[in-house]
Amino acid sequence: MQIFWQSVGFGFVTASVLAISAVGLSLQFGITNYINFAYGDFMALGAFFTYVLNSEVFHLNIWIALVVGSLAMGVFAVLINHVIFSPFARRFKKTFYVLIVTFGLSLILLNLEYSIWGADVRFFQMPLAKVMHIGPLLLTRYQLIVMAIAVALMLGVHAMLKTTRLGKSMRAMADNTTLAMTSGIDTRAITTITWFLSGTLAGVSGTVLGITEGNLTPASGELFLFVIFAAVIVGGVGSIYGAMAGALLIGLATEISAAFINPAYKLDTAFVILICTLLLRPSGLFARPGKA
Amino acid sequence: MPALLAENVTAGYGHSPIINDITLSAELNSVTTIIGPNGAGKSTFAKTLVGILRPTSGRIVVNDVDITRMAGHLIPRHGLVYVPQNDNVFKRLTVRENLEVGGFASRANTAARMEEILDIFTDLQKAVEKKAGFLSGGQQNLLAIARALMVDPSVIMLDEPTAGLSPAYTDVVWSQIARIAKLNTAVLVVEQNVERALKHSDEVHIFVAGRNHVHGAADEIAGLDLASIFLGRSHAS
Numbered sequence: 066m067q068i069f070w071q072s073v074g075f076g077f078v079t080a081s082v083l084a085i086s087a088v089g090l091s092l093q094f095g096i097t098n099y100i101n102f103a104y105g106d107f108m109a110l111g112a113f114f115t116y117v118l119n120s121e122v123f124h125l126n127i128w129i130a131l132v133v134g135s136l137a138m139g140v141f142a143v144l145i146n147h148v149i150f151s152p153f154a155r156r157f158k159k160t161f162y163v164l165i166v167t168f169g170l171s172l173i174l175l176n177l178e179y180s181i182w183g184a185d186v187r188f189f190q191m192p193l194a195k196v197m198h199i200g201p202l203l204l205t206r207y208q209l210i211v212m213a214i215a216v217a218l219m220l221g222v223h224a225m226l227k228t229t230r231l232g233k234s235m236r237a238m239a240d241n242t243t244l245a246m247t248s249g250i251d252t253r254a255i256t257t258i259t260w261f262l263s264g265t266l267a268g269v270s271g272t273v274l275g276i277t278e279g280n281l282t283p284a285s286g287e288l289f290l291f292v293i294f295a296a297v298i299v300g301g302v303g304s305i306y307g308a309m310a311g312a313l314l315i316g317l318a319t320e321i322s323a324a325f326i327n328p329a330y331k332l333d334t335a336f337v338i339l340i341c342t343l344l345l346r347p348s349g350l351f352a353r354p355g356k357a
Numbered sequence: 358m359p360a361l362l363a364e365n366v367t368a369g370y371g372h373s374p375i376i377n378d379i380t381l382s383a384e385l386n387s388v389t390t391i392i393g394p395n396g397a398g399k400s401t402f403a404k405t406l407v408g409i410l411r412p413t414s415g416r417i418v419v420n421d422v423d424i425t426r427m428a429g430h431l432i433p434r435h436g437l438v439y440v441p442q443n444d445n446v447f448k449r450l451t452v453r454e455n456l457e458v459g460g461f462a463s464r465a466n467t468a469a470r471m472e473e474i475l476d477i478f479t480d481l482q483k484a485v486e487k488k489a490g491f492l493s494g495g496q497q498n499l500l501a502i503a504r505a506l507m508v509d510p511s512v513i514m515l516d517e518p519t520a521g522l523s524p525a526y527t528d529v530v531w532s533q534i535a536r537i538a539k540l541n542t543a544v545l546v547v548e549q550n551v552e553r554a555l556k557h558s559d560e561v562h563i564f565v566a567g568r569n570h571v572h573g574a575a576d577e578i579a580g581l582d583l584a585s586i587f588l589g590r591s592h593a594s
Contacts, residue, residue: 230461233450237458240447247407247441248504249433249462 072324073317074202080316081215082274086289087296087308088222089266095239095303096259097150099160102167104267105290106174109283111138111268112275113182120190127191127276128210135268142264143257145170151256171287178283186280189272211273218269219309226305235259239303292319295335299342301349310350314338358421360385360543361406361437361512366415368405374413375401376567383512383543383560388534390546390554390575393564394587399547400442402564403516406545407439408432420511433462436511442520442547445501448490452481452500455489459504470507477536478503480529495526502533512543520549531557555579565589 090104101107115134118125125133153166194205204212226232238245238255246252267286274289275281292315300311315335322334342349359382369375376398383389391399404410406417408429416425419437427435447455456474460467475482478499484492489500498518505513515534519527527550535557538544548554554561555575562572563586571578571586 233454233458234461236450236454237447240449241444243409244441244444244447245458246429247409247433247439248458249430249508250458251428251430 068324069321070201071203072320074199074204074208075323076317076320077202077212078204078208078277078316079320080313081212082270082277082289083293083296083312083316084215084309085218085266085273086270086293087300087312088219088305089263089270090293090297091300091303091305091308092222092235092259092266093263094297095305096235096256097154097163099154099163100167100294100302101263102164102290103145103171103174104263104293105286105288106171106178106283107138107142107264107267108271108274108286108289109178109281110141110174110271110286111135111264112271112281112285113178113187113283114138114141114268115272116182116187116189116275116281120187124190127189130189131269131272134272135265138268138271139261139263139265142260142267145264146257146260175283175287182283184282186282188280189275191276207276211277214269214273218266222305231255231258291332292335295339298339298349301351304349304351307349307351358418359383360420361545362418363402363406364416364418366402366405366412366417368401368410368412368415370410374567376405376564378415379564379567379569380415381562381569381572383545385511385541385543386538387559388538388544388546388557389560389562390548390558391562391564392548392551392554393570396566397564398567399564400516401567403439403441403514403545403547406514407437430462433508433510436508437514438505438508438510438512439514440498440501440505440516440518442517446489446492446497446504449488451486451488452492453485455500455504456507459507463508465509467507470509474503474506477506478533493526495522495529498522498526498530499533502530502537506537510542512545513537514545514547516547517549518546519553527553551583563587 086108090101093101111134114137115130118134119127119130149166149170150163153163194207196203196205226236234250234255237250238252242252271286274285296311296315297308299314300307315338318338319331319334323331361383363379363381366379367374367377379402393399401410405412408427412425416423419435422435424432424435424437447458450458456471457467460470480496481500481503489497492500502518519530522530531553534544534546555578558575561575561578563570565586566589
């Protein structure tokens with residue numbers, strides 16, 4: 066029973082990391098209508114920005130480095146959109162072409178990270194964490210902070226989307242871009258802000274992934290990308306709330322399954338859930354009609 | 358000066374123009390309607406006015422401001438709003454949120470304006486928290502018009518606002534159009550139904566093959582051989 070509760074605790078931690086990354090990916094998809102296959106590399110790059118600030122150059126506290134590194138990743142995502150994605154999206158109306166560009170960018174970023182930081186496993190500079198009992202769950206202080214960050218970000222994204230002018234503009238644009246433009250919404254500005262938010266969330270999720278896993282490599286994000294896709298598709302592609310629900314389901318299922326079967330099959334659990342969802346409810350739990 | 362003036366406007370997709378050298382104006386407190394056969398360029402003209410398409414020549418002036426090269430999202434701030442024929446509401450947003458988004462381009466108090474709009478469109482009052490996608494087709498069209506009115510525009514451009522509606526709801530929409538025109542607004546309507554257009558409009562323009570073939574007061578146009586005009590022949594009475 067103790068193993069079960071421990072795996073539930075891990076499940077919540079994995080779900081937290083997944084939720085941040087899946088919401089970042091879904092926000093960007095909702096506005097641009099194409100999946101960014103370089104998102105895993107955005108995560109790793111964001112984590113390395115934090116790593117540089119925390120371990121290599123400035124030796125900042127990990128949480129301050131996380132904020133600065135993630136914001137830097139947000140700015141980087143905006144630049145990538147302006148220099149690469151936007152020109153392609155303007156030129157080619159079919160999103161398929163931009164999809165191929167995201168694949169290409171993924172390879173470029175991955176190799177860029179390898180050339181700068183090498184293939185060695187890196188570690189954040191953090192003091193050893195105390196283990197705490199929260200009811201039946203056994204969690205470290207860092208894992209609790211990661212969960213708190215995820216909850217705070219999910220609540221923040223929800224409040225932003227539901228109550229602010231920016232959030233309503235984003236939802237309107239995700240619904241119908243041309244109508245949003247003719248209604249007076251600056252769709253270019255909203256796209257830029259969305260890339261910033263998506264990139265920042267990629268930076269946060271990449272860093273918290275490194276914190277919870279205890280290490281980071283250039284491939285960390287890419288390996289995790291498949292689980293993020295599973296969460297996004299199970300939740301319903303393009304749905305922010307679906308992404309949150311999908312993250313919770315996949316996070317808990319993969320970690321609880323690891324308590325009873327070989328942990329090497331964790332990814333397979335995610336794919337079994339994904340395949341079952343695609344068979345029974347192909348549009349996902351919280352489907353958004355009208356999106357590709 | 359009319360509220361809207363389009364002078365010698367030519368526009369289209371790619372390098373092939375769909376509309377050629379079109380000149381048209383719309384006055385405050387009046388309904389101006391564009392009719393014509395399918396493919397005449399009516400919707401293309403509407404999209405050109407509101408910045409979805411760029412004119413290759415000519416100019417568009419709203420309230421003395423040249424909006425010809427203006428970014429599309431800035432045009433509502435200058436008083437010209439657009440209600441497209443299809444997909445004219447944000448389906449996943451509630452009625453209230455649709456109206457709020459419509460008011461983003463306005464500097465006025467959105468809440469107060471929303472009250473005024475809901476007083477005009479009483480059908481929408483009971484559905485303010487409902488997602489727009491769950492409204493009937495007629496209610497969606499009314500919501501689209503209501504959303505456009507949130508900026509208190511001087512010109513409202515409606516692209517086939519009664520397409521696909523029941524005769525009863527068509528009358529409701531046209532009565533609202535007449536009401537809007539009296540609110541110191543120039544209403545420009547693209548319409549397929551010639552009979553209704555002539556009945557409810559002050560001015561009528563007939564587009565044929567991308568050109569403004571004939572225009573005049575509605576009662577003058579009613580006396581013309583419209584079938585011949587639609588087929589591109591000269592307009593004999």
